[in-house]
Amino acid sequence: MSGELGVGLGGLGSPEAAGVTDATAVRVRNLVVGFGPQGDADPVLNGVSFEVAPGECLAIVGESGSGKSVTARSLLGLAGDTAWVRADELSLAGSDVRGLSEQHWRRRRGRDVGLVLQDALVSLDPLRPVGREIADSLRLHTRLGAAARHARVLEVLHQVGLPDAANQMRKRSGELSGGQRQRALIAAAIALDPPLLIADEPTTALDVTVQAQILELLASLKRAGTGILLISHDLAVVGRIADRIAVLSEGHIVEQGPAQEVLTRPEHPVTRQMLAAIPVDKPRGLRLSPRAAAPVPPASTSSAFASPAPPAFVSPAPPAPPAFADHADRAANRDIVLEAAGLVKRFTRPDGSEQLAVDGVSFRLERGTTLGIVGESGSGKTTTARLVLALTRPDAGEVRVLGQPFSAAAEKQRRLLRPRLGAVYQDALSSFDPRLSVEQVLRDAVGGAAGRGRRGGAPGSGDTSGSGGSAPTAASTTASTTAADRLRVLELLDAVGLPPGLLGRRPLSLSGGQRQRVSIARALASDPQILICDEPVSSLDVTVQAQVLDLLDDLQRELGLSLLFISHDLGVIQHVSDQVAVMLDGRIVETGAAARVFAAPQHPYTQALLGAVPRLGF
Structure with a gap:
């Protein structure tokens, strides 16, 4: 830090000011953290040890539930009222912080350690x-x-x-x-x-260019002498600035070493799985995750917040061949299932000025393929999705579904086409009614789909009179419908790789990956031909993200689905897409076959986006 102010403030939190000579920013030996009465439950962290020197970045990586954030909060005295924390050594700026009162912690936070959170x-x-x-x-x-x-x-x-x-x-x-x-x-x-900065998922869900800027900022702080503890689930991200990497799994550090060594010669299966899950530069159709056995839920749940059982992974199957590689050869023979022509949407800002959110957007989605729409926040991606789904009326232009007018049609006519469209959103939890169980969520979707008519015919087109017998009674019809609906719910769960034991659980008690699978199952209830996926994996860990992307890929193969896949993550878009459209300020600035756009981008904005994508290369 330069200048008189920086020097004076630097001395405030320095080891010399605390009367010690150890300049290590943080040192942790045999950290154990649990919740509730000691001895009643297994600790969530067990025997974690590490240290960070000034001007060094240690990255702790792992999936959700591995203990990353608990580790960070324990270094700040914020583990929680029900938490118990033990350690052979726990020091900040050379000073022991075990057993500090809340009053003393308030004096240390900000001075000896700073915290940067995700949101x-x-x-x-x-x-x-x-x-x-x-x-x-x-x-x-x-x-x-x-x-x-x-x-x-x-x-x-x-x-x-x-x-x-x-x-x-x-x-x-x-x-x-x-x-x-x-x-x-x-x-x-x-x-x-402060001599130590803890950054807990500081770039998750940020646009790739903003992510690159934040990582460079953290790197500059490291060069200035600040010790950084970087918490993340993304090895490609931490590889940009980490000197050392520690891989955390189920409360234990399973691998630790220099960043280059961990990223290029991983030893533990968890590390190898996380590296395999990174979608950047992985070809279309290549599997990102091992094939997983469906997770079995606990026999009984004492709390709505009980943790779901982790998935039991089996040996990875051989990589699937790039089944979509012949897309260009077959493109001429494909039907157009979704078409947008000249879409325009304006909004009025609070100050009365006008914002042009979507400006002349046009594209076509071919049957059985994926069109990826990529761009930064505010580029118009989500507004485009809402226009496609007729949740927002365009100021100009139109959307056609299966060759029929959709956005310009009356709602009565649109209702007949709506079952052909399914939607999967970014935040599955907020898209569910938290009071409903998984079974109720899916039964509602199945019942609604039956009322609108599934793929193959319009509502009311079938003969319900029977042949050679009397009409069924209301009770028998209800019983038959209930049984059929439950069978359909079980089929949907099976299609997305979830066990029947989850039917009684509410969304809040599911993991992020389980919730997104339920969201996909709900979208499939009407047998859609088209799925609109708006940032469906941006809030998921990289390994869970890989499982969901593989699931969508499998469903596309099996059901012949056409996907409109919207994301700010170029690595994801590159992996899932046959065609790509790049959006900037409400316009599509570049479009074409995914392989061509990523190999030889033409627009400067596309080139800048690709240049900011974190990769594992050194």
């Missing part, structure tokens, strides 16, 4: 300007006057690369973009110049 919008106070939020930490932990605090806020905002910092510091978090919010959060974490 900056939630982490920042929505009611305070970001400049004031940063200044408050300086007011509480230093003796700087108002003018000096203001100067320090500007200094750290400039340090994290926030453009026009003097004006941006007056804005609240909701007025900033995702990348700007994350920079402001990092500025708040480093304002007191």
Whole structure:
């Protein structure tokens, strides 16, 4: 840190100020963490050991539930009221922090360790300007006057690369973009110049270009001498800045070593599985995950928050051949199942100005193929999906489904076509009624599909009078319908690789991957020909993401589905797509066969996106 302010603040949290000579940012020996009364349950962390030196980045990687965030929170005294924490050594900036009271922890947070979380919008106070939020930490932990605090806020905002910092510091978090919010959060974490920065999934769900900027920012902090503990599930991301990598699985570190060694010569099966799950540069049709046996739920669930049983992985099957490689040869013989022509959508901002969200978007989706739409946040991807689904009315242009007018049709006519379209959304949990069980969610979808008519005919087209006998009674019809619906629900669960034992569970008690599988099962209830997938894997761990992508691939092969797949993740789009459309500011700026676009991008924006994709190469 340069300048008098930086020097003074640097001494505040330094080992010399604490009266110790050990300059290690953090040292952990045999960390054990559990929840509830000790001895009543197995610990969620057991025997974890590591250390981080100044100017070094240690990345702890693992799937959800492996204990990554519990590790980070234990270093901040934030493991929770019901948690118990034991360690042979737990020190920050050379000072033992075991047994600290909450009052003492408040003095150490920010000074000896800073924290950057995944969701900056939630982490920042929505009611305070970001400049004031940063200044408050300086007011509480230093003796700087108002003018000096203001100067320090500007200094750290400039340090994290926030453009026009003097004006941006007056804005609240909701007025900033995702990348700007994350920079402001990092500025708040480093304002007191702590020797250790814990970054817990700081780039998850960010656009690839913003992700690259945040990773470069963290790398610059490392070069300036800050120790960084980076928590992530994505080995390709951490490979950009990590000096060492520790792989965490079920509360144990199963592999640890120099980053290059772990990424190029992994020894543990968990590490190898995580590397295999990364979709970047993996050809279309190549399987990303081992074939999994369906997870069996616990016999009884004492709490709605009980953890689901982990999947039992079997030996990986040989990679599937790239079954879609002959797409170009067969394209001329494919039907067009979905067509958008000249779609335009405008919105009015709160200040009365007009935003052109979608500007002349046109594309065609061929039967049995996947069209990937990629772009950064705000490019118009989700608005396009809503226009396709007729959830939003276009200001101009039209959507045609199976050759028939859809967006321009009356709702009565659209209702006949709606079963042909299924939708899978990013946040499966918020798309479910949390009061309903899995069975109720799927029964509702099956019942609605039956009322609208499934693939093969319009509602009411069948002969229900029977042949040579009296009409069925209402009771027998109800019983028959109930049995048929349950059979259909079981078929849907089987199609997405889930066991019948999950039927009684509510969405909140399922894992992220299980919820997304239920979401896909619900979308399949009407036997659709087209699936609209809007960021369906962006919030999932890389291994769970791989399982869901493989599932969609399998379903496409088996059912002949056509997919409109929307994502900001170029690695995912490259892996799943036959055709690609790149969106920028509401327009499609480049389109073509996926292999061509990724091998030889023509538009500068596409080139910039591809250049920002994290890869494992050194």
